[in-house]
Amino acid sequence: MNLRIELSQDPTEEQRTAILAPLRAYNVAKAGPSAMETIALLVRDEHDAILGGLWGHTFYRWMFIDLLAVPEQGRGQGIGSKLMQMAEATARDKECVGIWLDTFDFQAPEFYKKMGFSQCGEIADYPLGHKRHFFQKRLIG
Secondary structure, X not given: OOOOOOOOOOOOHHHHHHHHHHHHHHHHHHHOOOOOEEEEEEEEOOOOOEEEEEXXXXXXXXXXXXXXXXXXXXXXXXXXXXXXXHHHHHHHHOOOOEEEEEEEOOOOHHHHHHOOOEEEEEEEOOOOOOEEEEEEEEOOO
């Protein structure tokens, strides 16, 4: 079999799916099956407009928080803490081992520490002059 590597100039979702298929098969063979379930907690105003919230998913009994946004007019009112508490309650209901997330140094690393998360990694100069921090909070064991 002759294999070659090419740079796709305009990657498609079909190409992503083709790359993902053997990876998923390998993961299932090594770790067993796991369904990904999306989690969304929405912050709405009195007109039902979405102004922020929390977006994540569960996979292999861990919750990943992909997005956390508290609207400017809601800061300092405990909305971020409430979103995180609700996410943790959801993770516990789903019997997750823990929760993980990442944040930049100019965003909310101290907030996550106050919420009981511990840093488990970082990348310097991402973006240049800043750091990207990775946090986890174990819920089981």
